[in-house]
Amino acid sequence: MTDGTLRTDRLRLTPLDPDADAASLHRAYGDHEVMRWWNRPACADPAETARHLAECTGQEDARLWTVRTADGEAVGMAGLLGEIEVPGLTWLLCKDAWGHGYATEAAAAVAGHALGPLGLDRVEAWIEATNRRSRAVAARIGLTERGRLAQHYAHRDRPHEVVVLGRSRTEEPTTTLAVVTDLPVQDVSATLALLRTALGARSAFVLGDPPFLAEAVLGPWSTGPRIRIEAAEHRPAAVRLRLDVATDAAPVHRRAVDAGARVDGRPVQQPWGRSEFVIRLPEGHELTVSAPSVPS
The missing domain is CATH 3.40.630.30 (Gcn5-related N-acetyltransferase (GNAT))
Known part of the structure; x- marks a missing residue:
């Protein structure tokens, strides 16, 4: 050259x-x-x-x-x-x-x-x-x-x-393969059912009867974003999570409402190019569902 x-x-x-x-x-x-x-x-x-x-x-x-x-x-x-x-x-x-x-x-x-x-x-x-x-x-x-x-x-x-x-250019092994979020809740079964219905999650494992620990995988494969749901003895401090999804926000919003979740209004178009809404869990946790905005 x-x-x-x-x-x-x-x-x-x-x-x-x-x-x-x-x-x-x-x-x-x-x-x-x-x-x-x-x-x-x-x-x-x-x-x-x-x-x-x-x-x-x-x-x-x-x-x-x-x-x-x-x-x-x-x-x-x-x-x-x-x-x-x-x-x-x-x-x-x-x-x-x-x-x-x-x-x-x-x-x-x-x-x-x-x-x-x-x-x-x-x-x-x-x-x-x-x-x-x-x-x-x-x-x-x-x-x-x-x-x-x-x-x-x-x-x-x-x-x-x-x-x-x-x-x-040189071998760079990935050292961090995933970030698993711990979510302390009062009812593990109910929270897992909500994540299944609203977000299409599946159970990686469920321990106990009634369950005291479970892990929800947000996707159909053996790996992917995960939320670990753990029974809390006392009312836990509120946690805020942001979930980026590769779909329209509207159908996720409908599934969350149909699942009986407490949802703050309809998806809102944000200035940073995302359409977002918040799911509130009984413990006060906030799950913000964020999707790419769709032009009006």
């Missing part, structure tokens, strides 16, 4: 020029199917694509390349997003370039450059949970799952779940 170009067996990645490359890259940025998973809608014309690319390349620490085949044809983009704490690995290909392994080859080149010559400690990609194609690319270049979060893009009708996948 002498001019900022990255090379692979079949591809050349040249520094992205928004003005010169917009017309070619609009085949991707203007395609609704290609942009299905993106954080913005498809661009209306090459001029809008050029403006968007200029905005992306203008971000601090951003490094973007145009992906070109051996004959020089521009078939997509790959690079590192700017103005975020952990360098974000990104890629996008024109639809007619799918299925040739180009995304894997380009993303691997950028990741290798980032963790090698650039000396970055780590890179990560945020990929929608249902985007199997991109998750497969991430797996092939050595990115592994580091966590999940909820997002809602302004042009989408509903929130969605995002998988955060990452790769480090």
Whole structure:
């Protein structure tokens, strides 16, 4: 690499020029199917694509390349997003370039450059949970799952779940795998039943008859966010918990009301882009359910 170009067996990645490359890259940025998973809608014309690319390349620490085949044809983009704490690995290909392994080859080149010559400690990609194609690319270049979060893009009708996948320059074992919240209550069975109905929780274990200790897993799998419910001899001090969910707040609110929970009004749109409501337990505990806001 002498001019900022990255090379692979079949591809050349040249520094992205928004003005010169917009017309070619609009085949991707203007395609609704290609942009299905993106954080913005498809661009209306090459001029809008050029403006968007200029905005992306203008971000601090951003490094973007145009992906070109051996004959020089521009078939997509790959690079590192700017103005975020952990360098974000990104890629996008024109639809007619799918299925040739180009995304894997380009993303691997950028990741290798980032963790090698650039000396970055780590890179990560945020990929929608249902985007199997991109998750497969991430797996092939050595990115592994580091966590999940909820997002809602302004042009989408509903929130969605995002998988955060990452790769480090040196081995970085994760030392903290979960945070389990202890919730002292007067009635373990009733609290567990409420969490099951309102939040779709399931029992990891229940001890005693009547129960004096139980653990609720907030998800269908063997691991995930957990709440440990413990019988308190005396009225406990109130605890405040915030539960981020990757769905609309409204159906969770309805289930909580149907379960007989004490709920403070309907979900409220907050200035920080979340829709929230509070479930109050008999002990005074507050469970704030927070979901990505849905545009009105």
